Amino acid sequence: MFGRYLExxxxxxxxxxxxxxxxxxxxxxxxxxxxxxxPVMAExxxxxxxxxxxxxxxxxNLGTLRTGVIPAMLAxxxxxxxxxxxxxxxxxxxxxxxxxxETARQLVSTLSPTVIRGNMSEILAIAGKESHIRGVDxxxxxxxxxxxxxxxxxxxxxxxxxxxxxxxxxxxxxLVTDGKRCLMIRNGRPEMGRVTGTGCxxxxxxxxxxxxxxxxxxxxxxxxxxxxxxxxxxxxxxxxPGDGNIxxxxxxxxxxxxxxxxxxxxxxxVELFTRESAAxxxxxxxxxxxxxxx
Amino acid sequence: MFGRYLExxxxxxxxxxxxxxxxxxxxxxxxxxxxxxxPVMAExxxxxxxxxxxxxxxxxNLGTLRTGVIPAMLAxxxxxxxxxxxxxxxxxxxxxxxxxxETARQLVSTLSPTVIRGNMSEILAIAGKESHIRGVDxxxxxxxxxxxxxxxxxxxxxxxxxxxxxxxxxxxxxLVTDGKRCLMIRNGRPEMGRVTGTGCxxxxxxxxxxxxxxxxxxxxxxxxxxxxxxxxxxxxxxxxPGDGNIxxxxxxxxxxxxxxxxxxxxxxxVELFTRESAAxxxxxxxxxxxxxxx
Amino acid sequence: MFGRYLExxxxxxxxxxxxxxxxxxxxxxxxxxxxxxxPVMAExxxxxxxxxxxxxxxxxNLGTLRTGVIPAMLAxxxxxxxxxxxxxxxxxxxxxxxxxxETARQLVSTLSPTVIRGNMSEILAIAGKESHIRGVDxxxxxxxxxxxxxxxxxxxxxxxxxxxxxxxxxxxxxLVTDGKRCLMIRNGRPEMGRVTGTGCxxxxxxxxxxxxxxxxxxxxxxxxxxxxxxxxxxxxxxxxPGDGNIxxxxxxxxxxxxxxxxxxxxxxxVELFTRESAAxxxxxxxxxxxxxxx
Numbered sequence: 059m060f061g062r063y064l065e066x067x068x069x070x071x072x073x074x075x076x077x078x079x080x081x082x083x084x085x086x087x088x089x090x091x092x093x094x095x096x097p098v099m100a101e102x103x104x105x106x107x108x109x110x111x112x113x114x115x116x117x118x119n120l121g122t123l124r125t126g127v128i129p130a131m132l133a134x135x136x137x138x139x140x141x142x143x144x145x146x147x148x149x150x151x152x153x154x155x156x157x158x159x160e161t162a163r164q165l166v167s168t169l170s171p172t173v174i175r176g177n178m179s180e181i182l183a184i185a186g187k188e189s190h191i192r193g194v195d196x197x198x199x200x201x202x203x204x205x206x207x208x209x210x211x212x213x214x215x216x217x218x219x220x221x222x223x224x225x226x227x228x229x230x231x232x233l234v235t236d237g238k239r240c241l242m243i244r245n246g247r248p249e250m251g252r253v254t255g256t257g258c259x260x261x262x263x264x265x266x267x268x269x270x271x272x273x274x275x276x277x278x279x280x281x282x283x284x285x286x287x288x289x290x291x292x293x294x295x296x297x298x299p300g301d302g303n304i305x306x307x308x309x310x311x312x313x314x315x316x317x318x319x320x321x322x323x324x325x326x327x328v329e330l331f332t333r334e335s336a337a338x339x340x341x342x343x344x345x346x347x348x349x350x351x352x
Numbered sequence: 353m354f355g356r357y358l359e360x361x362x363x364x365x366x367x368x369x370x371x372x373x374x375x376x377x378x379x380x381x382x383x384x385x386x387x388x389x390x391p392v393m394a395e396x397x398x399x400x401x402x403x404x405x406x407x408x409x410x411x412x413n414l415g416t417l418r419t420g421v422i423p424a425m426l427a428x429x430x431x432x433x434x435x436x437x438x439x440x441x442x443x444x445x446x447x448x449x450x451x452x453x454e455t456a457r458q459l460v461s462t463l464s465p466t467v468i469r470g471n472m473s474e475i476l477a478i479a480g481k482e483s484h485i486r487g488v489d490x491x492x493x494x495x496x497x498x499x500x501x502x503x504x505x506x507x508x509x510x511x512x513x514x515x516x517x518x519x520x521x522x523x524x525x526x527l528v529t530d531g532k533r534c535l536m537i538r539n540g541r542p543e544m545g546r547v548t549g550t551g552c553x554x555x556x557x558x559x560x561x562x563x564x565x566x567x568x569x570x571x572x573x574x575x576x577x578x579x580x581x582x583x584x585x586x587x588x589x590x591x592x593p594g595d596g597n598i599x600x601x602x603x604x605x606x607x608x609x610x611x612x613x614x615x616x617x618x619x620x621x622v623e624l625f626t627r628e629s630a631a632x633x634x635x636x637x638x639x640x641x642x643x644x645x646x
Numbered sequence: 647m648f649g650r651y652l653e654x655x656x657x658x659x660x661x662x663x664x665x666x667x668x669x670x671x672x673x674x675x676x677x678x679x680x681x682x683x684x685p686v687m688a689e690x691x692x693x694x695x696x697x698x699x700x701x702x703x704x705x706x707n708l709g710t711l712r713t714g715v716i717p718a719m720l721a722x723x724x725x726x727x728x729x730x731x732x733x734x735x736x737x738x739x740x741x742x743x744x745x746x747x748e749t750a751r752q753l754v755s756t757l758s759p760t761v762i763r764g765n766m767s768e769i770l771a772i773a774g775k776e777s778h779i780r781g782v783d784x785x786x787x788x789x790x791x792x793x794x795x796x797x798x799x800x801x802x803x804x805x806x807x808x809x810x811x812x813x814x815x816x817x818x819x820x821l822v823t824d825g826k827r828c829l830m831i832r833n834g835r836p837e838m839g840r841v842t843g844t845g846c847x848x849x850x851x852x853x854x855x856x857x858x859x860x861x862x863x864x865x866x867x868x869x870x871x872x873x874x875x876x877x878x879x880x881x882x883x884x885x886x887p888g889d890g891n892i893x894x895x896x897x898x899x900x901x902x903x904x905x906x907x908x909x910x911x912x913x914x915x916v917e918l919f920t921r922e923s924a925a926x927x928x929x930x931x932x933x934x935x936x937x938x939x940x
Binding site for chain 2: 661668671672675676679680684685686687688689690692693696697700701884895896897899900901902903904
């Protein structure tokens, strides 16, 4: 299903402007390069609009948020909106401080991003619902698993409609919805949570997929999620005795570097989620849980 | 001795707020994840107190210090102190500029950190003694070796008492003291100095060990030093022809990822240092030097 | 030709102050350590002059430029100039925003750096000539290949004389000129462009080579280019199935860690470029193109 999305990305070679945190900026830049995109990182309000205008897509990431960068995020976002470039918001840590929650909300309401890519706790916090973030990770009680799937999918479908934004929510089961369709992805490995920045990398990849595949943003966002998940599975197979999270970090990005459309297609585990299938699924949570990777 | 300290860290899974430099932030985050802790990095004065309140320990690191971040360090530190969370100060480059030396002193006097983790030149600079930092590394003339051990240990014991802080000083021989006891650790490899950020990683690990082992902060701080040193030795054994400092960086962090309490216990080389043993030791420096790793 | 330049660097162990971007700072620090230099990174205007005074060379890098850091670049640069330390400017992204282009020009005119190390688009932008930067990479139409070599070399020779600065311009063919001589280097691999920060690393390496080899700055700058290129070739030979840009990044830095003067000498592909040889070369572009690495 998503092979051609990756192939188009490699052909288009989109330039992605990423305003991001300094913890994972290097991995994010290398991940974009691995996928065939080109990274640019700039954050000074004086230049971001100009930089954005020369790019094909924009990622705004709230990790290590500094208030001085918020005007840059707004200026870049307004320029991207003007040019109809895709905007991806990664609300890292929304719910863990008022600054992050409110900045995320401000960016959503002001810029109408194409996609919000985050974990369940962050999305719930933006929506003003109860959430339980721990560090910058979703609390277990918030994540989407077989048991909570129907309820979470319902929440996200409604929220997506309400905010007019595609929600790309990663966790044990990933859900990507535009308020009409909800795609359910079961790729990836739980050990990806032991590598810092896999979420940030996915958000930047999402912008690259959107830029190269403008005709179907929902599927483009889901393709990015699948690519990241399949890379996590491919990378895991390379783990040797003695390897840990640093080796794994490299194997994941290198798996993207070597991924073909055909390989992605073969590995992707995606299905359409509907309220009807959710009802069925909630009857058989043990089955659903059995399919959680890892 | 320290196996159960690591096991408790892995059980407690403490969230560590690290205000740090952008050069080594990624490695520090991945090192915390490797050890079983969770990293959060935030530095805006508007949110740091809130972030700290949700964490279990705090690291303040002066690498790439920006004056605008000092208020954040103070606010986070005051919140951590209020909640009796451990605070670790890494005075990167103290002695190399007035800004760093004075900021380190201000943080020590205002926040009463649990531990200062640095090299000998940095500690001497904070104490107002002559030091000879070269870049951000201790000058050879400052480091603790077999010859200088008795004198350095004495200095640190006194300084620790005077400042009411645990000093964790790394070099060819590591010394960790609370002013009463002084633990002497001979783990690690000199080649760790060719990898940027091993000190920063150790400081964050120290906060994680303190958070998970509040009953004995001196031993918790020493356990972190041993873990880092044993990981440096374990990682070195994986070095292949062609490997250099980047491969070694990964092997060290991956060694922590795979380290069990039992492995740490087997590898740790720690003994109690007393003024009496120092006198003995100073009589036989060639023996002491023979034990310097590497 | 350049073996002894590397050997002198390893003996001198120069401390290099690098004011740089947060995307590639870690790799840059590790690259300096791999080569035998020591990195210091500081960017606060309050301390940079003091830090610079304790170092042996300075790199100014415009990646993720923040206006607040420009005064620090000026202060550090003035201190370095006062002490006759080499200054290397890496005008990352010049041409992609007014801020970067004008800052690059301001630094050139105020500080008279020893070397500007960048890609062809960046150099053309500083000189006020037409350029076509794409992201932070030189546009294909700007780069130096067999076809464009004579014209580009001529441009750079004139520009170098006019600006009184050594230009070190990397691309498919690298050119390093002081306005009198122009050295032409054909080392490296095109795949190095898929690793973020190889240019930033080279700029810092250039400062280290200049600091350790003050008697011939042109050759010192060219030696850095050769080292990076030969490391890129050596690293590429280690690539295994499954490896991608992250593995390659590590192999390149590790190749520098293990490089001896003899190895560099054996691998370097450098020749003197003259207007006469340019004329000859332009007659046989297919030959020149055949020698483009990769």
